[in-house]
Amino acid sequence: MKFIFARTAWHPTALLMVLTLWLGTVGNFPFWMAIWKLPETQGLRALTTMGSLWLILVGLVCWFLCLWVWPRWLKPAAVVMLMTVASSSYFMLTYGVVIDPSMLANVAQTDVREVRDLLTWPMLAALTLGVVLPGVWLWRQPVQAVNAKPLILRQLGVALLAFVVAMGVFWVTFQDIASLTRNHKQLRYMINPFNSIYAVTRFFVGQASLASQPLQVIGQDAQLAEPVQPVLVPVSVPAIDRAPLMVVVLGETARAANFGLGGYARDTTPQLRKLQAQGDLTYFSDVKSCGTSTQASVPCMFSHLGKSDFEGNNQRFESVLDVLQRAGLAVLWLDNQSGCKGVCERVPNVSTTALKVPEFCKDGECLDEVMLHELPKQLAALDPAKRAKGTVVVMHQMGSHGPAYYKRSPAELKQFKPECSSNALQNCPPEQIVNAYDNSILYTDHFLAKTVQWLQAQARPTSLLYVSDHGESLGEKGLYLHGMPYSFAPKEQIHVPMLVWLSRPMLKLRGWNMSCLQAQSAKELTHDNLFHSVLGLSQVKTSLAKPELDLFSACAAGR
Numbered sequence: 364m365k366f367i368f369a370r371t372a373w374h375p376t377a378l379l380m381v382l383t384l385w386l387g388t389v390g391n392f393p394f395w396m397a398i399w400k401l402p403e404t405q406g407l408r409a410l411t412t413m414g415s416l417w418l419i420l421v422g423l424v425c426w427f428l429c430l431w432v433w434p435r436w437l438k439p440a441a442v443v444m445l446m447t448v449a450s451s452s453y454f455m456l457t458y459g460v461v462i463d464p465s466m467l468a469n470v471a472q473t474d475v476r477e478v479r480d481l482l483t484w485p486m487l488a489a490l491t492l493g494v495v496l497p498g499v500w501l502w503r504q505p506v507q508a509v510n511a512k513p514l515i516l517r518q519l520g521v522a523l524l525a526f527v528v529a530m531g532v533f534w535v536t537f538q539d540i541a542s543l544t545r546n547h548k549q550l551r552y553m554i555n556p557f558n559s560i561y562a563v564t565r566f567f568v569g570q571a572s573l574a575s576q577p578l579q580v581i582g583q584d585a586q587l588a589e590p591v592q593p594v595l596v597p598v599s600v601p602a603i604d605r606a607p608l609m610v611v612v613l614g615e616t617a618r619a620a621n622f623g624l625g626g627y628a629r630d631t632t633p634q635l636r637k638l639q640a641q642g643d644l645t646y647f648s649d650v651k652s653c654g655t656s657t658q659a660s661v662p663c664m665f666s667h668l669g670k671s672d673f674e675g676n677n678q679r680f681e682s683v684l685d686v687l688q689r690a691g692l693a694v695l696w697l698d699n700q701s702g703c704k705g706v707c708e709r710v711p712n713v714s715t716t717a718l719k720v721p722e723f724c725k726d727g728e729c730l731d732e733v734m735l736h737e738l739p740k741q742l743a744a745l746d747p748a749k750r751a752k753g754t755v756v757v758m759h760q761m762g763s764h765g766p767a768y769y770k771r772s773p774a775e776l777k778q779f780k781p782e783c784s785s786n787a788l789q790n791c792p793p794e795q796i797v798n799a800y801d802n803s804i805l806y807t808d809h810f811l812a813k814t815v816q817w818l819q820a821q822a823r824p825t826s827l828l829y830v831s832d833h834g835e836s837l838g839e840k841g842l843y844l845h846g847m848p849y850s851f852a853p854k855e856q857i858h859v860p861m862l863v864w865l866s867r868p869m870l871k872l873r874g875w876n877m878s879c880l881q882a883q884s885a886k887e888l889t890h891d892n893l894f895h896s897v898l899g900l901s902q903v904k905t906s907l908a909k910p911e912l913d914l915f916s917a918c919a920a921g922r
């Protein structure tokens with residue numbers, strides 16, 4: 364009797380087919396949802412398109428798995444595939460992102476804090492449904508012991524058949540599918556598990572080839588130009604306290620659309636607006652980022668290559684900070700984020716994220732003002748000979764980093780309420796997400812204004828240049844966060860705020876007038892302008908400089 368209830372053991376290839384069907388169907392839920400919602404696939408057309416895509420997708424998954432999943436590691440491999448597909452599906456469904464090499468670079472560069480911000484109950488539920496349940500079922504299935512030779516022949520035969528079917532259907536429906544993927548490029552990055560496999564391979568091959576490249580020195584001829592007006596502050600003041608101090612604030616995830624100075628309906632930048640009204644600050648209203656993520660933008664912003672050359676390039680170059688340092692300036696990088704992505708490696712750099720300053724730090728992270736708190740001490744530690752010529756400081760903000768926007772502003776500054784106080788954005792009404800985000804911009808306004816106040820109090824020429832690394836989606840078209848491939852990223856992820864404040868002593872020292880910047884405030888600018896403008900602002904001369912990209916060259920010309 365007991366034999367009747369005994370489970371028949373699976374042939375390994377048959378169990379692999381069950382996994383194939385799961386991955387192709389359930390595991391690609393976001394892809395099928397996306398196809399279903401397309402305007403050109405409605406009614407009967409949706410069914411035929413989805414039918415042929417399903418045959419192609421399942422055929423390719425089957426071909427792929429049959430080539431390398433053999434009985435010895437069938438179950439562990441299945442669990443890895445389930446995890447890959449479930450987590451990729453979860454992020455695609457929740458945040459509208461797609462999985463491409465730059466998204467993987469973000470994942471690889473992420474730190475514990477960022478992961479903690481992403482862990483939510485819905486994520487746990489998704490992993491239970493997508494990994495634990497099918498994983499446990501699959502793990503408990505008995506598998507037949509079969510001879511190697513017939514198994515290999517059979518499985519390779521299945522692989523070939525699956526490939527032929529997939530290619531056949533693809534050939535028949537080519538017109539249809541080609542136009543679909545041409546019009547909706549994001550679909551290509553939604554196909555599990557190939558999107559993840561492609562991203563992982565591209566990322567690691569890219570990393571390995573870059574790491575093997577020697578570092579290329581740039582701007583070897585860099586030197587400081589003679590100041591136009593040699594002495595402003597009495598000579599009795601030591602040179603170290605007379606030399607200019609230039610601060611660059613590298614913003615995080617601030618989008619121009621929600622920046623008060625950029626015309627947003629809410630005044631999210633009241634303090635900066637006051638500085639603008641005094642005529643000391645210029646806001647640039649049309650600035651495009653180099654990438655849609657920190658990982659893609661930051662190295663590009665500080666590179667001399669500019670977006671187009673930077674992207675095609677596979678060599679390792681120094682950054683503008685190396686050039687400034689070579690010209691004799693003191694350089695400092697303060698980081699309240701997940702690192703400088705390689706651009707500050709050869710200059711003094713300090714991370715402030717793990718500091719324990721009770722006023723600004725809580726639960727292992729700090730508000731951006733902690734950098735201002737640290738600044739005097741860190742400046743004093745720089746080489747005095749260099750400081751006597753001038754100092755450039757970069758402060759890398761935590762800014763509006765999501766999805767936990769509510770953590771980016773202190774309680775007393777939260778003006779827009781109620782705000783979404785969960786990192787599971789999908790659980791919050793859209794206006795609460797925007798409130799939390801706007802509060803983070805309000806805090807950036809506060810941080811920048813406080814930096815300006817501190818700079819004003821210094822008896823020396825000072826300046827502040829602020830630019831965000833990329834924007835953010837707050838639910839427009841179902842998208843959240845950032846990191847969309849640039850070619851089809853929405854403008855919210857690309858259009859970034861940028862501004863310059865110059866102290867009166869700085870204007871005097873350089874012989875500039877604020878109107879030369881104001882004349883450019885509506886000009887089309889990009890992150891390509893940063894490298895050259897930093898050189899212009901700090902008066903570093905090098906053959907690398909491109910005056911047409913330097914915002915300050917117009918000021919120098921009108922002197």
Ligand SMILES: [Zn+2]
Pocket residue numbers: 615616656657658832833
């Ligand atoms: Zn960023």
